[in-house]
Amino acid sequence: MKNYQRFLKICLSILFAAVAIHPVCGQNELTITREVPVIGNSKPIPISLEGFSGDVADVLKFDLYVQGFSFVAPEAAQYQISGTAAGSVQGRVVDRIAKSTILSHSYTGASLRRQAHTFADDIVQAITHKKGIAQTQIAFKAQSSTGNGEIYVADFDGHNAQSITHDDTIVAAPAWVPGRLAVYYTSYKRGNPDIFYHNLGTGQRQVVAGYSGLNTSAAVSPDGSKVAMILSRSGSPNVWVCNADGTDLKRLTTSSEDSSPCWSPDGQWICFATKIAERRVLAKVPAGGGAMQQIPTPGAPNPTEPDWSPDGKWIAFTSQTAEFDICVVPASGGAPTVLVVGEDPSWSPNSRTLILTRRTGGRYVLSVLDVFTKQVKDIARISGSDSQPAWAR
DSSP: OHHHHHHHHHHHHHHHHHHHHSOOOOTTOOOOOOOOOOTTOOOOEEEEEESOOHHHHHHHHHHHHTTTEEEOOGGGOSEEEEEEOSSSEEEEEEETTTTEEEEEEEEOSSOHHHHHHHHHHHHHHHHHSSOOOTTOEEEEEEEOTTSOEEEEEEETTSOSOEESOOOOBOEEEEEEOTTSSEEEEEEOTTSSOEEEEEETTTOOEEEEEOOSSOEEEEEEOTTSSEEEEEEOTTSSOEEEEEETTSOSOEEOOOSEEEEEEEEOTTSSEEEEEEEETTEEEEEEEETTSOOOEEEOOTTOOSEEEEEEOTTSSEEEEEEESSSEEEEEEETTOOOOEEEEEOEEEEEOTTSSEEEEEEEETTEEEEEEEETTTOOEEEOOOOSSEEEEEEEOO
C-alpha cells in the first residue's frame, strides 16, 4: 500500500507540474511555439510598433520585416516595441509573454535614420540573439538609360547611395574586400573588360587583371589575401586565382564556360557555375588547385551565380527555367528550395538575408529577402536599372 501511495503521489506531482508549465490560455493570450527555422517555410515573429513616425517608423518597419518579423496589434504581439523620435530615438522592447523589458535605450550622436538602424539591430540582437544587418552596406551596378553604368555603394536599404566610379562606361560585378572599405569590379575604362581594385577610403584604384580577353567576376577570399576571377586568357573562360594585388596567378579549371566564382567561408573551396556534358551545373574546386567536384541541385536546372553563406551552411544561386528564380541549397548539394523570382543573390553577413536583382516595369531593381519567411522588400533606388548587388561582410 505504501508503494502504491508513493507511486500515486509521484504521478500527481508530474501532473501538477505539467499544468504549471502549460497553463490554460485565455482567449486573448498568445500561444508561442519555438520552432527550428526552415528555409522558405518559417513563420515571422509577431511584434507591435508604437510611438514612432516618419523616417524612423519607416526604417524600423523595413529593417525588421526583412529580418523575419511581422507587425500585428499590441495584444497579438509576442514583443511590444515602443518609443519616441523627438530629436533622438528612444526605444523599448517588452516581452509580453515573459512580462519583462528586454531592451531600453536612448540613441544620440547620429542622424535619425542611423539611430533607427542602430535600434533595429539592437532589437534583433535582444530577441533572436543574432547580429542584425541594419548598419551594413552594399555595392551594386547602376545603369543609366544610355546603356553605360557606374559602381555605387549604399546602405543596405538603398539610402545614402554614392557613385564610386565616374567613367561613363560598361561596369560589372562589384565585390567587397571582407572587413575593409575596398571593392573589386570589372570596367571597360581602358577599352577592355579589366578587373580594378578600388580603395574607397583614398579613392585610389589599380588594375589587377588586364589580360587580353575577358577579366571579370572577382571574388575575394575571406581573409582578403586572394582573389578568384574568370579569365579567358587561355581560350575559354575559366576560374583563376591570384594574390590580392594580382601577382602569382594560377589557373584552377580547364572546363568550358565557367562563371561566377565564390569562396567557402573557411577559404578552402571556390564554388562556381560551369558546363558538364553541355549542361550548366554548380561545382567547386580546392582553392589551392585540385579535382573539380559537382554540387547537385536536382530540380533547379541551369544554376548560375552562386554565393556561399558566411556560416558555411548554404549556397544561394540563380536557376533559369521559363524565368529566373532565386534558390538555396545545402552547401554539399541536395534538394534546392525555390524562394522568389530574381537573380544575382548575395548573402548578408548574418547568413539570413539575401539581396537580389528583380525585373519590374522594364527595369531592374534591388530587393532584400528574408530566406526563412520569404518576406521581401524593394530597396530605394536611383534612376535607371540597379543590378549585381554585393553585400559587404
